[in-house]
Amino acid sequence: MVTLTINREEHKLDVPNDMPLLWALRDVVKLTGTKFGCGMSLCGACTVHVDGQATRSCVTPVSSVEGKSVTTIEAIEMDPIGRRVQEAWLDLGVAQCGYCQGGQIMNATGLLKQNANPSDQQIDDAMSGNLCRCGTYTRIRQAIHRAAEAGEKRA
Amino acid sequence: MNRSSDSLILENVSRRSFLKGLAAGSALVLAAKWDLALAQQEKPYGAEAMPGGWVDDPNVFIRIDEDGTVTIVNHRAEMGQGIRTSLVMVAADELGADWQRVRVEQAPGNHDKYGNQNTDGSRSMRHWFDPMRRAAAAARTMLEQAAAQRWGVPVDECQAGVHVVVHEPTGRKLAFGELARTARELPVPERSTLTLKPREAWRYLGKETGPQQNVTGDKVQRPLAIDGQEIVTGQAVYGADVGFDDMLYAVVARPPIYGAEVASVDQTEARKVPGVVDIRQIDGTRQPGGFEPLGGVAVLAENTWAAIQGRNALKIEWDNGPAGDNASYDTRVFTEELMQRAESAGQVIRSEGDIESALGNAETRVQASYYMPHMAQAPMEPPVAIARMSDGHAEVWAPLQNPQAAHDGVAQRLGLEPNAVTVNVTLLGGGFGRKSKPDFVFEAAELAKAYKGRAVRVQWTREDDLHHAYFHALSVDRLEAGLDAGGKALGWRHRTLSPSISSLFAEDPMHKGNFELGMGFNTLPFNIPAIQLENPPASAHVRIGWFRAVYNLSHAFAIQSFVAEMAEAAGRDHRDYLLELLGPAREINPQAVGDDWNYGESPDLYPIDVGRLRGVVEKATAEAGWGKQRPAGRGMGLAVHHSFASYAAVVFDVEVQDDSSLIIHSTDIAFDCGPQVNPERIRSQMEGACVMGIGIALQSEITLEEGRVQQDNFHQYEFARMRHAPRAIRVHLINDNPDIAPGGVGEPGLPPVAPALCNAIHAATGKRIRRLPVGNQLS
Numbered sequence: 001m002v003t004l005t006i007n008r009e010e011h012k013l014d015v016p017n018d019m020p021l022l023w024a025l026r027d028v029v030k031l032t033g034t035k036f037g038c039g040m041s042l043c044g045a046c047t048v049h050v051d052g053q054a055t056r057s058c059v060t061p062v063s064s065v066e067g068k069s070v071t072t073i074e075a076i077e078m079d080p081i082g083r084r085v086q087e088a089w090l091d092l093g094v095a096q097c098g099y100c101q102g103g104q105i106m107n108a109t110g111l112l113k114q115n116a117n118p119s120d121q122q123i124d125d126a127m128s129g130n131l132c133r134c135g136t137y138t139r140i141r142q143a144i145h146r147a148a149e150a151g152e153k154r155a
Numbered sequence: 156m157n158r159s160s161d162s163l164i165l166e167n168v169s170r171r172s173f174l175k176g177l178a179a180g181s182a183l184v185l186a187a188k189w190d191l192a193l194a195q196q197e198k199p200y201g202a203e204a205m206p207g208g209w210v211d212d213p214n215v216f217i218r219i220d221e222d223g224t225v226t227i228v229n230h231r232a233e234m235g236q237g238i239r240t241s242l243v244m245v246a247a248d249e250l251g252a253d254w255q256r257v258r259v260e261q262a263p264g265n266h267d268k269y270g271n272q273n274t275d276g277s278r279s280m281r282h283w284f285d286p287m288r289r290a291a292a293a294a295r296t297m298l299e300q301a302a303a304q305r306w307g308v309p310v311d312e313c314q315a316g317v318h319v320v321v322h323e324p325t326g327r328k329l330a331f332g333e334l335a336r337t338a339r340e341l342p343v344p345e346r347s348t349l350t351l352k353p354r355e356a357w358r359y360l361g362k363e364t365g366p367q368q369n370v371t372g373d374k375v376q377r378p379l380a381i382d383g384q385e386i387v388t389g390q391a392v393y394g395a396d397v398g399f400d401d402m403l404y405a406v407v408a409r410p411p412i413y414g415a416e417v418a419s420v421d422q423t424e425a426r427k428v429p430g431v432v433d434i435r436q437i438d439g440t441r442q443p444g445g446f447e448p449l450g451g452v453a454v455l456a457e458n459t460w461a462a463i464q465g466r467n468a469l470k471i472e473w474d475n476g477p478a479g480d481n482a483s484y485d486t487r488v489f490t491e492e493l494m495q496r497a498e499s500a501g502q503v504i505r506s507e508g509d510i511e512s513a514l515g516n517a518e519t520r521v522q523a524s525y526y527m528p529h530m531a532q533a534p535m536e537p538p539v540a541i542a543r544m545s546d547g548h549a550e551v552w553a554p555l556q557n558p559q560a561a562h563d564g565v566a567q568r569l570g571l572e573p574n575a576v577t578v579n580v581t582l583l584g585g586g587f588g589r590k591s592k593p594d595f596v597f598e599a600a601e602l603a604k605a606y607k608g609r610a611v612r613v614q615w616t617r618e619d620d621l622h623h624a625y626f627h628a629l630s631v632d633r634l635e636a637g638l639d640a641g642g643k644a645l646g647w648r649h650r651t652l653s654p655s656i657s658s659l660f661a662e663d664p665m666h667k668g669n670f671e672l673g674m675g676f677n678t679l680p681f682n683i684p685a686i687q688l689e690n691p692p693a694s695a696h697v698r699i700g701w702f703r704a705v706y707n708l709s710h711a712f713a714i715q716s717f718v719a720e721m722a723e724a725a726g727r728d729h730r731d732y733l734l735e736l737l738g739p740a741r742e743i744n745p746q747a748v749g750d751d752w753n754y755g756e757s758p759d760l761y762p763i764d765v766g767r768l769r770g771v772v773e774k775a776t777a778e779a780g781w782g783k784q785r786p787a788g789r790g791m792g793l794a795v796h797h798s799f800a801s802y803a804a805v806v807f808d809v810e811v812q813d814d815s816s817l818i819i820h821s822t823d824i825a826f827d828c829g830p831q832v833n834p835e836r837i838r839s840q841m842e843g844a845c846v847m848g849i850g851i852a853l854q855s856e857i858t859l860e861e862g863r864v865q866q867d868n869f870h871q872y873e874f875a876r877m878r879h880a881p882r883a884i885r886v887h888l889i890n891d892n893p894d895i896a897p898g899g900v901g902e903p904g905l906p907p908v909a910p911a912l913c914n915a916i917h918a919a920t921g922k923r924i925r926r927l928p929v930g931n932q933l934s
């Protein structure tokens with residue numbers, strides 16, 4: 001039995017300790033916004049926040065996040081930066097198929113938490129672990145700048 | 156009727172048998188003017204030539220509730236191209252619906268009811284713009300008739316506005332919702348009585364979408380992307396997001412070599428994995444494998460992780476005998492064989508003028524061979540399907556480009572009547588051709604048969620997806636040209652070698668079919684006195700399938716790279732030389748150059764328009780500032796291609812630094828698809844094509860040794876990441892002309908990208924790339 005705090009709610013899960021958080025979220029807790037893309041920390045589709053840090057859930061055993069706070073795409077709008085990122089995504093029509101975008105938004109939110117106004121280069125460095133087969137990168141870059149600007153206005 | 160006189164001209168035309176939808180028994184159809192020519196052809200073209208054809212019955216696609224909610228049924232697959240938004244824009248605009256009160260419902264697979272649903276070939280707008288408008292115009296007419304009845308006035312005094320019908324003489328209004336019940340009971344009007352809205356009356360079509368940002372004077376609430384909100388909040392439902400409480404989670408160990416079979420399996424350790432419920436064999440099919448499962452061993456479990464762990468613990472011996480020489484397939488060896496074979500003549504596809512004397516008399520001869528590897532579509536969402544069989548009924552949920560193929564295959568496989576099978580189409584997390592082949596659905600159906608009453612989900616891992624894709628065909632293209640003393644082209648010989656997709660369905664034909672040659676090979680639009688096109692044989696040793704833009708990729712890469720090589724040999728500017736090869740603006744009948752396929756479209760409505768090719772070249776180069784002096788290490792490259800009835804030209808501005816790293820400063824894409832329904836989504840398709848094309852140029856390659864794919868996951872099969880994306884992609888849409896037939900959008904942006912980038916690399920470094928991907932060739 002593993003006890004996890006997910007989106008501020010406590011869940012007791014009857015799963016093996018080494019089950020990746022991704023599958024616990026998707027198959028057990030039934031939070032399906034977090035996606036499977038590679039299972040090897042190569043694509044970022046499965047990105048969640050663990051104590052506010054962008055984390056690849058596909059290589060994160062559930063036991064390692066006990067006692068920590070897990071946030072998924074379903075709840076990132078409760079975070080003011082997350083909300084701004086989502087809005088910027090909608091404003092610029094970033095998504096194509098959308099499958100990677102939950103992970104992109106979680107990763108971008110993690111970036112903006114650490115660096116409120118990243119440069120293009122810093123965005124490229126921070127976001128290059130998140131694959132998008134539809135090729136939405138140029139809009140993602142713009143949307144991150146836009147969310148950063150929106151944050152400055154509000155600050 | 157109180158209508159603008161320049162509404163689209165509609166005319167009666169006689170139509171052949173399988174017409175369905177409207178006014179049963181009527182042999183009359185009203186068609187917008189580009190349909191007219193279609194119907195007069197003997198051979199069916201366009202939507203009419205597709206299984207299921209088209210339907211324009213408003214009762215199939217449009218439902219209006221009494222509270223005013225308008226539900227529009229989208230029957231095409233949404234995979235990021237935005238069809239759920241764009242097709243709904245078409246219907247909503249023609250109907251006069253207010254976007255705020257429109258919702259979309261996804262149709263299950265049923266082409267008898269909805270018409271063709273196979274979402275590939277960049278066909279959705281080509282085939283559905285007109286029928287969807289007619290369906291909405293009929294629904295609008297029914298609302299006007301209902302209002303006339305209610306008020307007891309002549310119908311031509313009643314005109315639909317935005318979500319209301321207005322009695323023009325008195326200004327009285329009835330909302331769509333108030334009229335819904337009456338309108339629903341009315342007979343569907345004959346097509347001959349319908350009028351389509353003139354372009355000036357369009358509120359959504361051709362206009363920008365997305366959140367409104369201070370667009371002055373534009374009072375219309377712009378349509379928002381249908382699934383946008385759900386996507387950014389994690390609520391959008393893709394294949395693997397469909398689940399049931401008692402569902403079994405399955406993964407399958409498939410034979411690593413195409414055609415191999417299970418010899419023996421030791422399940423002992425796998426059964427010990429906690430959560431593993433059962434292990435079952437699935438039968439496969441030898442080559443030609445079609446859409447059938449590859450076979451193998453399924454592990455069913457209580458969750459995906461347990462299933463994966465269980466599969467890891469299986470010990471399987473494979474029998475490679477049935478795979479034949481696929482078991483020795485080595486792409487490196489095969490490529491060299493094709494390179495050799497390209498030195499000799501092959502089956503002649505097109506021959507004009509005397510090629511031998513044109514090449515023999517040339518002052519300069521240019522010759523080059525190009526290679527493009529196998530690639531996997533690798534949509535971010537790997538294949539996945541859920542199936543459940545109960546009480547003689549089977550139901551499927553899956554991300555499908557071609558739900559009808561899934562439907563028919565499931566019915567046949569499970570021995571069910573067609574109406575005992577329901578195929579629900581989820582959002583697709585990317586398709587790119589992979590999800591037009593429903594092999595993964597049939598795996599789920601096989602397992603569901605064994606666990607009646609229980610849903611079974613088959614999840615492919617990324618390794619499964621890369622090992623068992625329907626691969627883009629490896630290709631070798633050899634080109635040779637003869638130039639006169641002034642550099643003018645006298646002769647052009649092109650030999651193309653690739654396995655054919657037809658090898659999926661029948662004995663390997665060893666040659667490309669018309670639908671493959673017609674993708675930019677025999678349709679060569681150049682003005683050269685002697686042209687010789689040949690297709691020597693090449694065999695298939697893996698499943699070959701459609702990959703976004705398909706054979707256009709290799710043909711465009713070779714031809715557009717070679718033109719740059721010719722220009723260099725002639726000492727000419729590439730752009731000027733390309734325009735000279737294209738020659739004067741003119742329309743080429745595809746049939747006249749041996750292409751009787753033409754993407755299934757009428758050659759009269761969709762000729763190869765050299766003027767439009769020239770137009771995109773001129774636009775892209777002008778916008779990019781072609782001809783500017785570039786500093787050392789910096790260069791521009793150009794390519795143009797016609798495919799899927801549209802025209803695209805791409806210019807890259809790149810820099811290769813001393814440490815051989817490549818910087819893509821900007822990309823200019825000029826695109827002409829004729830009339831533009833949703834310009835914002837057209838631009839996003841071009842941007843996506845640009846980025847995907849960069850990955851094709853620089854990174855993506857599937858290789859095989861001893862019949863096995865060598866790439867397991869994204870560390871070995873790579874495509875563009877954020878750091879490869881241009882700082883700027885500028886898309887220039889031109890020729891938004893409602894008088895020409897609409898072209899495709901999803902695929903035609905892709906073919907010119909890789910050659911334009913390689914031409915830019917050459918301009919920057921002098922290094923000519925003839926084998927893709929570039930990989931580490933720059934160091």
Ligand code: FES
Nearest residue numbers: 037038039044058
């Ligand atoms: S699924 Fe976790 S990084 Fe790809």
Ligand code: FES
Nearest residue numbers: 097098100132134
């Ligand atoms: S939007 Fe489709 S994979 Fe990123």
